[in-house]
Amino acid sequence: MKFGKAPTSLDQQVNRLMDRGMVISDRNTVIRYLSHLNYYRLTAYWLPFEADHETHRFFPETKFSDVLDLYIFDRELRLLILDAIERVEVSVRTGFSYHSSQRHGSHPHLKPELFFDKGKYRENLAKLKDEVNRSQRSGEKFVRHFREKYDEPLPPIWAAVESMSFGQLSKWYGNLKSRTDRKAIAEPYGLDEKCLRSFLHHLSVIRNLCAHHSRLWNRELTVIFRLPGRPAELASGLNPNPEGKRRLYNTLVMLVYLMDIVSPDHHWDHRLASLFDRHGIDFDRMGFPKVSSEYSIRLSAYGRTC
Template sequence: MDKPFKTFSEQVKILNTRMKTDEKTIYYLMRNNYYSIINFYKDPFIVNRRKEIYRDGTHFNDLKSLYEFDRNLRTLFFNYLTQIERFFKTMVAYHFSEYHDVNKVETYLDENNYFKRKKTRQTITDIITILKNIKNNDKLPIISHYHRTNKDNIPFWIVIHFLTFGELSKLYSILTNDVKNKVVASCQELFKTEYGADLIIDKLFIGSFLKACSRFRNAAGHNERFYNYTLKEFLNIANTSGITNNNKKLFSIYEGLKFFLPKEEYEKLTDELKKLITSLEKNLNTDWENKDKNKKYNVLSINNILELMDFPSDWQNK
């Protein structure tokens, strides 16, 4: 039988043939799936993939440390990607409503208010259908309130709240260029106020960035391995933005967040990221079997992990 059932004790015995463990390993496996730790986080520690031979001195706690680092990294970025989602929902609803006549009701349901081309036709239909379903959904308390009070208009800034990040990205892609340019101008104005510098981006950059953020947020939300998550498809977001690293991984998202987060929020993100990386570096160089915790050995450099994340070693100075 392929991959037969193994007891927790048998799982530890398998690990003992490949790496060091301790008396706490079995209890950790009882709370955390063996497959989710070993198969997802073993690669940086492997020196021979075919025979599954690990670096000398590798301890289960090293993989555990990377596993917990990744869990905390997902939580950290999920929070800030949620802020980006909320920010762009605000920007899109505001500028769309302002541009398409504030005196008309539910202009977001009019296909003529979108960028109509052959390649966008289906997306427009899909998005309008989603918006109609939200507008008519009496299970949503705020929507139900509007229906009960016989309001003749449910504003876009209410309906847009219920879109997913992916749907928001698609919505942005079908906005008219005039509306997109207004969103860009607002982003540039906020950045100038926060950082005292000009922000050189365009509407294409925002579309690409939203698409990438949506994918990373989904990866975080679905507990996928995150620290080296890679987009198979990634639109070019580097050329006009000044982003120094356009290599489909987390560092590009981290750099891009600076353009749209409040300055104090981006600084908090950076500080929290430093703490996570510093903690991982300490754990990767701990002799887990030695009572003298000041004794170090070099199983894996933190720079190996940073490289897998596409973070340069001096990332915090960029």
């Protein structure tokens, strides 16, 4: 079947929303928002306000400002999550470079025998070379200095790791052959190496969603992570239900847990709880469990349980 929908003007988009029952008090303001926020982008945010998904009729008294508030919440949530991911990423970079260099010298990334999947190793190495070259083009002096002075094709791991994307860091860690190496890197976080490997992959996907301004609220996550069985207080705070595992709650719990380790004086959980509170967010859509725990309490508006 050939696609037959015609493009619509901003005026037509506003008319469509009003015809479906949305309350619009200031037409010009809505047009201004729609000129900067793609109508199609906003459809995911007004879905919960639809009384009928077939006709797209809205519940009575649904206002455009309600949809906009949900959109703003999601944007602020992405920025807050990126803040936590940045600190976790820098910490894991440090652990990866420190432990691998302590055991294997300055250039473990140039030793294919340390990695169990040689095909993935070659892919990761080629990508790392590209990223290091990009760092040099963007003005990173350490790359130019290294290449002017030394013979190796890449800087030592403690420098090269600074050019790795989070996705690449996750792949390098996951491909380490030695379980001893993986355990040494995971140990400061109190996590099993398999759980850390799984969560880093998951978190790299979340980071990409945030970086590309994709919706996180009410998203069904396609890459879920292995839930840790220890420490007990962490394990008891996670939502093991199949549906809950595909929502954002478990990701937030893991980030709070890791922030407690990498930045003990943080107030990230308070900032997150405050964000939920300001926007009156439905915790069910975030995957919060029905039974409260230390983490669900920390994440839900300063002690207001879900």
